[in-house]
Amino acid sequence: MRFPTMKSPFHCCAAIACGLLSVSCDRLGEREAITESREISTHAAKPNIDIPSATRFFDDAKDEQQQQRPDFRSLLTWGVPDGWSENTTPDPMGLRLVDLRFGPNKEGECYISLMPGSAGGLEANVNRWRTQMAQPAYTADEFAKLPKKPFFNREATFVAFDGDFKGFGADTAKTGYSLLGLIHSTEQATIFVKLTGPKALVEQNTAAFGTFCQSIKPNVPKE
Amino acid sequence: MPSDEARADRVHHSAFVILSSFAILISSFPSLESPIVTSSSPSPLSRLISFLSSFGLATVTLALLLLITFLGTLEQAEFGLVASQARYFESFFVDRIDIGACWRALALNAYADIGNVTFPLPILPGGYTLMAVLFVNLFLGGIIRIRKSPKTIGVIISHFAILFMIAAGAVSYHFAVEGNMSLREGETSDEFLSFHDRVIEIEKVQTDEKAKRSVLVIDQSKYQDLTDGKGRTFTHESLPFDLMITGWKKHAQPKPDRDGSRADAIDGYFVQEVSTLDESSAAMADEALASACVALVKDKKGSAEQKGILWEFAAAPWTVTVGGDKYLISMVHRTYKLPFAIKLDKTEQEKHPGTERARRFTSWVTKLEDGREEKRVITMNEPVRSEGYAVFQQTFDDGTRSGSGVKSSGFQIVENPSDHWPLISCLIVAEGLLLHFLMMLARFIKVEPWKFAIGLIVAFNAAFILAMWKLL
Numbered sequence: 211m212r213f214p215t216m217k218s219p220f221h222c223c224a225a226i227a228c229g230l231l232s233v234s235c236d237r238l239g240e241r242e243a244i245t246e247s248r249e250i251s252t253h254a255a256k257p258n259i260d261i262p263s264a265t266r267f268f269d270d271a272k273d274e275q276q277q278q279r280p281d282f283r284s285l286l287t288w289g290v291p292d293g294w295s296e297n298t299t300p301d302p303m304g305l306r307l308v309d310l311r312f313g314p315n316k317e318g319e320c321y322i323s324l325m326p327g328s329a330g331g332l333e334a335n336v337n338r339w340r341t342q343m344a345q346p347a348y349t350a351d352e353f354a355k356l357p358k359k360p361f362f363n364r365e366a367t368f369v370a371f372d373g374d375f376k377g378f379g380a381d382t383a384k385t386g387y388s389l390l391g392l393i394h395s396t397e398q399a400t401i402f403v404k405l406t407g408p409k410a411l412v413e414q415n416t417a418a419f420g421t422f423c424q425s426i427k428p429n430v431p432k433e
Numbered sequence: 434m435p436s437d438e439a440r441a442d443r444v445h446h447s448a449f450v451i452l453s454s455f456a457i458l459i460s461s462f463p464s465l466e467s468p469i470v471t472s473s474s475p476s477p478l479s480r481l482i483s484f485l486s487s488f489g490l491a492t493v494t495l496a497l498l499l500l501i502t503f504l505g506t507l508e509q510a511e512f513g514l515v516a517s518q519a520r521y522f523e524s525f526f527v528d529r530i531d532i533g534a535c536w537r538a539l540a541l542n543a544y545a546d547i548g549n550v551t552f553p554l555p556i557l558p559g560g561y562t563l564m565a566v567l568f569v570n571l572f573l574g575g576i577i578r579i580r581k582s583p584k585t586i587g588v589i590i591s592h593f594a595i596l597f598m599i600a601a602g603a604v605s606y607h608f609a610v611e612g613n614m615s616l617r618e619g620e621t622s623d624e625f626l627s628f629h630d631r632v633i634e635i636e637k638v639q640t641d642e643k644a645k646r647s648v649l650v651i652d653q654s655k656y657q658d659l660t661d662g663k664g665r666t667f668t669h670e671s672l673p674f675d676l677m678i679t680g681w682k683k684h685a686q687p688k689p690d691r692d693g694s695r696a697d698a699i700d701g702y703f704v705q706e707v708s709t710l711d712e713s714s715a716a717m718a719d720e721a722l723a724s725a726c727v728a729l730v731k732d733k734k735g736s737a738e739q740k741g742i743l744w745e746f747a748a749a750p751w752t753v754t755v756g757g758d759k760y761l762i763s764m765v766h767r768t769y770k771l772p773f774a775i776k777l778d779k780t781e782q783e784k785h786p787g788t789e790r791a792r793r794f795t796s797w798v799t800k801l802e803d804g805r806e807e808k809r810v811i812t813m814n815e816p817v818r819s820e821g822y823a824v825f826q827q828t829f830d831d832g833t834r835s836g837s838g839v840k841s842s843g844f845q846i847v848e849n850p851s852d853h854w855p856l857i858s859c860l861i862v863a864e865g866l867l868l869h870f871l872m873m874l875a876r877f878i879k880v881e882p883w884k885f886a887i888g889l890i891v892a893f894n895a896a897f898i899l900a901m902w903k904l905l
Contacts, residue, residue: 239664239666240664240665240666241665241666241667241668241675242655242665242666242667242668243667243668243669244635244649244650244651244667244668244669244672246649246650246651246652247647247648247649247650248647248648248650248768248770249645249646249647249770250636250645250646250647250648251622251623251624251770251774253621253622253623253624253774254622254624254646257636257638257646257750257761258748258749258750259638259752259759259761260752260759261748261749261750261752263687263700263701263702263742264689264701265748265749266687266744266747266748266749266750266751267686267687267689267702267742267744267747267748268746268748269689330617330619330620330839333619334617334618334619334620334839335619336619337618337619337778338617338618338619338839340619341618341619341778341779346778347619347776347778347799378831378832
């Protein structure tokens with residue numbers, strides 16, 4: 211078999227030039243099949259869907275956004291139980307919408323906090339509280355048996371347990387404490403109501419905690 | 434950074450191979466004094482074997498290894514460890530030498546600034562090629578052709594150990610995987626993220642929350658050449674759209690187009706390239722770099738197109754809706770799966786007394802596998818090893834850095850089939866050289882070589898084991 215031959219350097223150069231030209235023209239035209247895939251773990255966090263670009267890119271104009279951000283306290287209303295008072299000292303993390311104290315020496319505390327999304331999920335947050343109380347994490351069965359309480363016209367998970375409480379930033383644990391908590395989670399946000407204090411004091415204030423939780427309502431502006 | 438430390442270990446590993454090889458080469462001179470008997474007219478094969486096993490080749494290879502180690506270390510100052518390692522130590526040929534960067538790394542620019550001078554030709558063989566040549570040279574010259582006698586037994590053992598170390602490097606390069614896993618207290622995970630390997634992932638959003646989730650994966654090697662003006666379309670039969678990637682940048686940040694003047698703005702943002710050097714003009718660590726690109730989704734059934742920016746540090750994936758279904762497209766570090774899950778029960782940090790300086794981070798974890806639970810403790814320099822994986826305590830956050838108020842631990846996870854091979858190799862090299870030098874000493878002082886050498890080696894080993902036992 212005979213192959214066509216290049217008869218002159220000109221033809222050869224022209225062929226190379228055409229080849230290069232066709233390659234450069236095809237800089238956007240390459241196609242390639244995707245051949246790799248993987249399964250996502252069942253432990254993986256739920257995906258964040260329909261997040262706007264400003265949120266995805268931590269927009270530089272966050273200072274402006276902060277100015278426009280609504281005051282979350284104004285989104286809720288609540289009634290402070292008798293004998294309880296509001297603590298005006300800001301908490302170190304700045305996460306508490308309302309921070310209440312009770313007891314003869316104000317050693318009992320109860321606060322509401324609000325976090326965006328699932329905030330790590332119910333299990334992670336309850337077990338975080340369990341760790342703060344030096345208690346082992348709940349098993350899946352124990353989670354399934356946790357009682358629900360009405361909250362915000364829906365159901366919220368209620369937890370109550372005793373232990374030695376070592377809150378965030380504390381060096382030593384306070385022995386003989388109790389914790390009551392209510393967690394309500396939606397796709398948009400998770401609301402926490404948490405009460406801690408000496409066991410006897412918490413027992414005296416369990417009913418007040420229930421009343422306080424029921425008093426928390428969305429602050430719908432009146433027409 | 435720990436991953437950089439791991440990479441630096443590999444460079445040290447190469448340097449150790451060079452130094453040990455030099456030591457053994459010098460010690461083997463007497464063993465190779467007498468040439469192999471050859472016929473009067475050697476065949477081409479025997480001449481090739483002679484060349485491959487020659488001292489000349491060994492010397493040139495080791496000299497070149499020293500040279501690339503020197504240049505690679507200098508370039509690392511401006512290009513970073515990962516890029517420098519890829520160019521000098523993991524390559525077949527060094528594609529170019531940045532003489533200007535090496536000049537500045539030696540601080541010679543204080544005397545004469547030569548600017549950005551680059552030698553653009555691939556004249557230097559890379560570390561991969563040199564290691565392969567050294568392996569062949571050592572195998573043929575130091576194992577096959579070396580004179581076999583009681584005098585050379587120590588050298589042969591050491592040669593074997595060096596071959597083992599080079600093999601360890603190759604296994605580590607081809608098969609080792611390392612990355613990190615971050616867990617907050619109470620969280621569980623069985624996946625970790627690579628330090629350096631990036632991918633684009635496409636996930637179809639499942640309407641059923643209990644449905645299995647999966648993603649299509651595009652490796653970075655398939656799009657990192659797609660700088661401005663270049664594009665490639667990725668397709669898959671399960672997708673109702675084709676995905677074109679273009680405008681890839683190694684280190685970039687999406688910036689808002691406040692006045693709407695940018696023609697390349699997408700949804701009010703454009704991709705701004707950022708320098709890979711930090712404030713002190715040193716190369717940023719690879720993990721600190723955030724690549725970005727432009728993605729174009731083209732509906733297979735129509736002409737509809739959606740354009741978005743993919744950014745490695747984005748808080749969430751880009752969501753596209755095609756044919757009523759939602760898809761998430763993100764640029765992330767490659768995810769690897771562990772054969773077991775780790776649940777962080779509790780994490781604590783211990784500080785040096787009277788200071789805020791961390792002394793030790795410790796994590797109490799539960800290893801979950803096939804319904805079995807096993808409590809383990811991971812602390813600094815005391816990893817948990819299981820099924821070929823080593824889990825190291827890497828970072829700790831008391832909740833202030835993340836702003837969540839929840840304590841968390843970062844674990845470095847390494848899967849390396851040749852994890853302990855360098856240690857074993859070092860021990861064998863030491864034993865081999867000890868045997869060789871003691872045999873030489875015995876001959877010099879005119880005592881029975883075997884009894885003298887073996888007796889002292891047993892004594893040295895017993896003392897070493899006793900010392901380690903007392904220390905540990």
